[in-house]
Amino acid sequence: MSSSPLKIVIIGGSAAGPKAAAKARRTDEFAEITLIQRDPDLSMASCGYPYYIGGTFDDRNLLVCTPAGIPRDPKFFDKAKRMTALVRTEAINIDRDTKTVTYKNLDTDEKGAVSYDRLVLATGAAPVCPVAPGFDLEGVLTLHSMADADALRAIRDEGKVTRAIIVGGGLIGFEVCEALRLAGIETTIIEKTPQVLPFLDPDLAKLVENHTRAQGADIIVGNGVAEFLGEDGQLTGVKLDNGTELPAQLAVIAVGVRPNIALAQMAGLEIGAKGGIRVNEYMQTSDPDIYAAGDCVECTSLITGESNRAPYGDLANLQGRVVGQNVIEPGSARFPGNTQTGICKIFDFTVGVTGLSEASARAAGLDVKTVVISGLDIPVFMGGKLLISKLVAERDGGRILGFHCVGPGDVSKRVAIMATAIMGKLSVADMVNADLPYAPPYSLALDHVIIAAHALENKLKGRMRGISVSEVKRKVDAGEDVFILDTRNPAEYEQMRLGIGETLIPQGAIRGRLEELPQDKDKEIILYCKISLRGYEVASILKAHGWRNLKVMEGGIMAWPYPREK
Template sequence: MSSSSAPLKIVVIGGSAAGPKAAARARRLDEHASITLIQKDPDLSMASCGYPYYIGGVFDDRNQLICTPAGIVRDPNFFEKAKRIEALVLTEAVAIDRAAKTVTCRHLPSGETRVIPYDRLVIATGATPLFPQVPGTDLAGIHTLHSLGDADQLRAIRDQGQVRRAVVVGGGLIGFEVCEALHLAGIQITVIEKTDCILPFLDPDLARLVANHVRANGADIITGNGVAAFLGEHGRLTAVKLDNGTELPCELAVVAVGVRPNIALAQAAGLTIGEQGGIAVDEYMRTSDPDIYAAGDCVECTSLITGRKVRAPYGDIANLQGRVIGRNLIQPETATFPGITHTGICKIFDYTVGITGLSARQARALDFDIETATVAGLDIPGYMHGKLLISLMVAERGSGRVLGFQCIGPGDASKRVATVAMAIRGGLTVEDLGNADLPYAPPYSLALDHVIVSAHVLENKLRGLMHGVSAAEVKQRVDSGADCFIIDTRSPQEFEEMRLGIGETLIPQGALRGRLNELPEDKDREIILYCKISLRGYESAAILQAHGWRNVRVMEGGVMAWPYPREK
């Protein structure tokens, strides 16, 4: 409780995630504080990550996006009665006077202004969707998915059933969640990504596998091509023109190319803005003004891996930061938010795509000396109807510290990503993770969980027991005509059912010792081995090394991680 005799005056700007969390936490710690919540939108505490599933028809009652676990809608009446928090909706904060310690706000329907005094202030103004600076953006039929109002509009379009073709601009998480939602409504979807690869937080081979899965489900993807213009007739969208001149007919376009922190209010108040474009805060989530805190999409945080400032526009992070602020509002400097590992997950058709930490590409760009391991396998035993997981783990060479993990596939990737996220948070090494005491029972895991197997493969590579090569590197060798000898160590039946068509020779693992005479006489010639997931490839590589071949490599992940066309 506040030590002051007069009730503490708290004002919170922003009513989505961080703001309400801070306000509610402060109320639990101080029953007598005066708390005012200012929200520009008509809704409060929106579960924005649920928007695509509402649009896609997974559920129909939009109030479920603004309800408590008990099913009570979080409207101003709820905040007044349950929390004793004054929630002002459709109200925009227009100025902060730090000297007078007041916030001026305007009620949008009426235009009336009000000046609210504060002892402590919270800025949770979120972010604004980025939009291509191209002709035609004012046409009807172009949307973003940022607010609940946006979700309502897209759900109405879905329910009306009049749109046949749509374009999603942006190949990130939100773009593909929207892609699936609209696809469920029977709309023909094309995703446009300006860079060469979708899902830029994934390394390229895994991103290609996800792209293959999306295309197999009937949606199209165009990469390496941006939007040059939106075209229309009579004020309505009719097509999207790409940088290469291609025109894609469509009645709907959803732009999902990222967000920019909403810092105008903080900037006008003279608060410090960080190098990444977000409000600068310390470990207590305080801004450069000790009586003003900030959280959510509008701030910068610290990477627990690199120590650098980053932006993390995620709902869970906003809630964590809001909770820290709520305590510090009442009990200053008693709660800290140390930073993030950039952990995220999403559903893309039947695939889960999960990440934590750094990708290999990011780690190399930051000058880490790394080793990686790509592993394919099941989440639970085959006799329990296990499903495929493909992952890539990243570790620092000298220390063995785990730096990152990506996991995709129809199997349960979520708990694997969560496990590695905590390993990264704890600064664990590959060896630590390879000896982790994780829960095992056939309905839930293999005896050696996918994460542990990934750590074992990576440990083998770090110790020089296995020399791996990625699918992309194998493809590059084949395309360039490099002098390498490729062996498929699967069974003849597997080979007949599906092969890669890269000039491979079939020598099943069980027959390898008896067919060594078929291998290159030059013991320094590169030999690449693989199987379905490359366990047999690894064991076969050990056999060849024992018989004197010195340049033996295993294609990591095997056939299941091959993202290029195959022969059937």
């Protein structure tokens, strides 16, 4: 006599939940699967919301359809997946003793219950909203649901809003900024911390800020929203912490998200130190018959072993797949952790990160060495575009810990390579001879990430001393006694210069003009060029001639985020 089919209940229908449901069905054709979703939509491509708002595509259904164009609605889940999907339905209680979930239909208030053998929590996260008067005014929105996306798209299409405020300078804030600017709306990003994209290296973040300003958006950092101003219930502007008032008919809150853990807490499940549901490598909660995945859980850093939160759609799908297999075959799949990899399009720039920043690595107690490089993604004769990157590695052993990359070039490929390197615990020495694909349409003969490894190897071995652009700026502003050497050619110098008291001696002329350098061989000399390759080569020449205090400005002029002379 065959055993009764497993009863699987999944709470949450955005990313992790449907993925878990689909994997469970593929693993067990006969399991009874029930999916409970509070919103009216299922399996939404939420990362596509900003592009729908901005007009990259106009068909809303593309956000909820399969690649074959079939809407992922309850009928689809019934016919294609043979499972019950309850939408506009909220799970309100979990009874772990009787293994029962009680739910309520949000349209009718009718209650029901469903029993489970194994339960999955994919309850996601909710937007963090500023505690400020006027938050309930019409015109103050978030971007978290399909309803939010619909509302912002309608505002774009109506064309009545002329000024908008984005509260929060993270990834979502910048994506919304681009969408609104493409609609011709004057947009200002307000970021409470001292820099936009707080997870990004500060010098690279400044380059992104400059690029965003060049696209017509404004950015205010180190300031928060104290009050949303309005008349007759409608938003008219915002008041900042410093008292400045900015007019606006629209404010989009993009401060971040916090895990939806209320249901888990009511059920007595363990919550981690970072505020998410605690799970093990099998995505099991403290109750072995209850699993959790997606934005509501805590992850484990593959670098430090510490807990973190990573509310990304790709991780939600990966975790959902692990859960879907384990609810049918417990212990058969693992999710070992994450490297905090993310990417974002900001107008013509891409911003990509993986692993630890220099600041977060040092905060974790790691002794690190870093390098910044600038260069093209492909050869200039193939239309190469600029990339500016920062590589972080352990000083002892050279294990790669992090990689940040920005620019109009192909950032995604380089971040993907370095994310894999971090996951594989590769070192700088492993990357200096990495066998990567090469052809002019796709990369340089030595790819950007290999160049980064070469530069950091030179620093680790003491062949080069680097200095960041921000440290150069600090020294100049402080009036420190340093000699600044520009090693470019005169044509480049006439086209663009930094205007920081530099002396121009082209690389090809340096050996014949050594007498123009400070004759005190211990005098600090800072060298640079467009990307600082020539700066490094000239430093090698000067070192051979006895100069001892040579520093190469990493990334060169291309990494300089401050005003330049033209």
